[in-house]
Amino acid sequence: MSSIGTGYDLSVTTFSPDGRVFQIEYAAKAVDNSGTVIGIKCKDGIVMGVEKLIASKMMLPGSNRRIHSVHCHSGMVLPFHFLCLCLCKMLQKFKKKDGLDSDAAVAGLAADGRQIVARAKSEATNYQSVYGEPIPVKELAERVASYVHLCTLYWWLRPFGCGVILSGYDRDGPQLYMVEPSGISYRYFGAAIGKGKQAAKTEIEKLKLSEMTCREGVLEVAKIIYKLHDEAKDKAFELEMSWVCDESKRQHQKVPDELLEEAKAAARIALEEMDAD
Numbered sequence: 001m002s003s004i005g006t007g008y009d010l011s012v013t014t015f016s017p018d019g020r021v022f023q024i025e026y027a028a029k030a031v032d033n034s035g036t037v038i039g040i041k042c043k044d045g046i047v048m049g050v051e052k053l054i055a056s057k058m059m060l061p062g063s064n065r066r067i068h069s070v071h072c073h074s075g076m077v078l079p080f081h082f083l084c085l086c087l088c089k090m091l092q093k094f095k096k097k098d099g100l101d102s103d104a105a106v107a108g109l110a111a112d113g114r115q116i117v118a119r120a121k122s123e124a125t126n127y128q129s130v131y132g133e134p135i136p137v138k139e140l141a142e143r144v145a146s147y148v149h150l151c152t153l154y155w156w157l158r159p160f161g162c163g164v165i166l167s168g169y170d171r172d173g174p175q176l177y178m179v180e181p182s183g184i185s186y187r188y189f190g191a192a193i194g195k196g197k198q199a200a201k202t203e204i205e206k207l208k209l210s211e212m213t214c215r216e217g218v219l220e221v222a223k224i225i226y227k228l229h230d231e232a233k234d235k236a237f238e239l240e241m242s243w244v245c246d247e248s249k250r251q252h253q254k255v256p257d258e259l260l261e262e263a264k265a266a267a268r269i270a271l272e273e274m275d276a277d
Contacts, residue, residue, distance in 0.1 A: 008022055012154075012155065012158060023152075024182050028163075030162065031180075032194070034162075034193075035053045035195065036192060036195060036197065037051070037107050038200050039165045039176050039188070039190065041167075041189050041209060044247070046167035046169070046245065047242075047245075047255075048165065050239070051196070051237050052064070052066045052238045052239070052240050053235045070124050107164075107193040108163060115160070119147050120143075120166075123143040136170045137166065137168035138170075138187075141177035141179060141185050144166065144185070148183045149183020150183075159181050160181055163193045168252070169251075178193065204224070214246075218263050221241065222264060222267040223271075225267070226239075227267075227270070227271060239263075241263070
């Protein structure tokens with residue numbers, strides 16, 4: 001326990017003399033220690049990418065997935081811990097031009113991420129049963145944020161040690177939100193969480209997202225993740241990517257294997273050229 005937080009970091013309901021809540025800051029630190037997760041809004045949809053760190057050489061490729069769908073049009077992501085759920089069967093009848101689709105990414109503790117994903121799934125199901133249509137991305141983000149914030153209000157609870165990047169496609173077009181461990185939620189053109197978030201944000205700001213297609217966005221996200229990965233310090237990683245765009249019929253899907261391999265190859269070439277310079 002650090003001396004600055006002594007006596008003030010035992011409960012999430014305790015403020016320090018300078019107005020800080022240390023339990024929330026510790027939760028944010030868990031997110032910052034995880035692998036990098038990136039989400040960008042392109043002109044035709046959303047692209048999500050995750051640096052999934054491989055904890056053991058014995059793990060099979062593709063195991064412990066970090067990207068899941070909340071429903072056909074939504075998903076969630078978690079850096080070192082990344083999740084999403086699938087309710088596609090329930091929403092097949094909404095596969096129309098104005099249908100809604102979203103996905104999310106969660107960074108931080110995997111077990112905490114599962115709870116948030118389960119809650120997002122429950123909220124999507126309840127909204128569907130009450131209103132007879134898929135939940136809008138903004139509404140889903142607000143409900144998830146309220147749930148996360150709830151755990152910062154009572155002494156017998158602790159904050160979630162994960163952040164969420166939520167993306168989707170609804171009647172208002174492609175949307176990207178990020179929910180922090182404090183329960184704050186904002187809408188973004190480009191967002192990043194995890195250990196490489198600051199450098200990733202700098203790289204995202206260089207992109208002309210309003211002119212970029214999702215296919216081009218896949219290549220750029222892969223390049224950023226490969227560039228930020230430090231092979232000397234970090235464990236080996238597996239790149240996971242998903243999108244929700246016109247090409248995927250506005251449904252949350254994994255990026256096609258052919259395009260993913262093309263993006264990986266382009267990222268490696270760009271990294272080699274940068275090292276050569």
